[in-house]
Amino acid sequence: MKQKIGLIVIVVLSLSVIGYFIFDRLGGNTPIVIELVEQKPENLAGKSYRGTPQDPLLKETFQQIEQAQALNPGTKIHTIYYVEPAGKLDTMNVFVGLNLPFATGELEGKTFEENRYLLAKIQGSKWVMPGPEKVKAKLQEYAQSNNLILSGIFIDKIISPNEVQVIAPVK
Numbered sequence: 001m002k003q004k005i006g007l008i009v010i011v012v013l014s015l016s017v018i019g020y021f022i023f024d025r026l027g028g029n030t031p032i033v034i035e036l037v038e039q040k041p042e043n044l045a046g047k048s049y050r051g052t053p054q055d056p057l058l059k060e061t062f063q064q065i066e067q068a069q070a071l072n073p074g075t076k077i078h079t080i081y082y083v084e085p086a087g088k089l090d091t092m093n094v095f096v097g098l099n100l101p102f103a104t105g106e107l108e109g110k111t112f113e114e115n116r117y118l119l120a121k122i123q124g125s126k127w128v129m130p131g132p133e134k135v136k137a138k139l140q141e142y143a144q145s146n147n148l149i150l151s152g153i154f155i156d157k158i159i160s161p162n163e164v165q166v167i168a169p170v171k
Contacts, residue, residue, distance in 0.1 A: 030122075030123050030124045032120050032121070032122055032130060032134075032135060032138050033120070033121040034118055034119065034120045034121075034138060034139060034142045035118070035119050035121075036116060036117075036118055036119075036146070036148070036170070037116060037117050037118070037119050038115070038116045039115070039116065039117075040112055040113075040114065040115055040116075040117075041112040041114065041117050041155065041167050041169050042099040043099070043100065043101055043102065043109065043110065043111050043112075044078050044095070044097035044098065044099060044100065044109070044110040044111075044155075045068075045097050045098055045100040045102065045103035045104065045107040045108070045109050045110070046065055046078070046095055046096050046097020046098060046103075046107055046108065046110070047061050047064060047065065047095070047096055047097070047106070047107060047108065048093070048094070048095050048096075048108065049061045049092075049093075049094050049095075049096065050091065050092070050093045050094075051091065051092065052085065052088065052089055052090065052091060052092065053085050053088055053090075053092060054088055054089070058092075058094075061096050062077075062096055065077055065096045065097060065098060068098055068107070069098055072098060072100060075098040075099050075100060076098065076099055076157050076158060076159060077096065077097075077098060077157075077158045078095075078096075078097050078098065078099060078155050078156065078157050078158070078167075079094055079095065079096050079097075079155070079156045079158070080094065080095040080110070080153060080154070080155050080156075081093070081094050081132070081154070081156075082094065082095070084132070095110060097110060099157075112151075112153075112169050114151055114169035114170055114171060116169075116170045117167050117168055117169045117170055118139050118142060118143060118148070118150070118167070118168040118170060119165055119166075119167055119168075120135055120138065120139055120165065120166040120168070121163070121165050122135060122163070122164045122165070122166070123162060123163045124162060125162060126161065126162075129164065132154070132156075132166075135154075135166050136154055136166075136168075139154070139166065139168045143168070143170070148170050149170065149171040150168050150169070150170060150171065151168070151169040151170070151171050153168070153169055154166055154167070154168050155167040155168075155169075
C-alpha cells in the first residue's frame with residue numbers, strides 16, 4: 001500500500017513539474033510589460049459587429065478585415081470589445097479594424113482624442129496568455145499608481161499569434 005502511494009506521489013509530482021515546464025516554455029510566466037506612450041492612438045478603419053459569437057457574420061467581419069489587411073501591408077488587426085459576451089448566446093458588440101489613417105469604402109473610421117495611452121505588451125502562446133480581465137486590471141493598477149485616468153476603451157492590437165498589445169487611451 002505504501003509503495004502505491006509513493007508511486008502515485010512520484011507520478012503526480014513528475015506530471016506537475018512537466019506541466020509547469022511546458023507552461024513556462026509557452027510563455028506562461030512572461031510578465032505583462034506596460035509603458036506610457038506620449039502620442040495619440042492610431043486611427044482605425046474597420047467594421048462594427050453586434051450579435052452572438054456563433055453568428056457567421058462575426059467570422060465574415062474578421063475575414064473582410066483580414067482581406068483589407070492583405071491589401072495594406074504593415075497594418076495590424078485591432079479589436080475593441082464594447083460589450084464582451086459572457087456565453088455563446090450572449091450579445092457582443094465589437095469593432096474590428098486596421099491601423100489606417102482614414103476609412104475608405106465600406107469601412108468606418110475610429111479616431112481618438114486622447115494624446116497619450118498606456119501600452120501593455122503580452123507575449124506567449126495563446127494557450128497561456130493572460131485573459132483580458134487580468135490585462136485590464138494590470139493597466140488600471142498601473143494607471144492608478146501613476147495618477148492617470150483611463151478613458152475606459154481597451155484596444156487589442158494583434159501583432160502575431162504569440163504577441164498582443166493592449167492600448168488604453170489616457171484622458
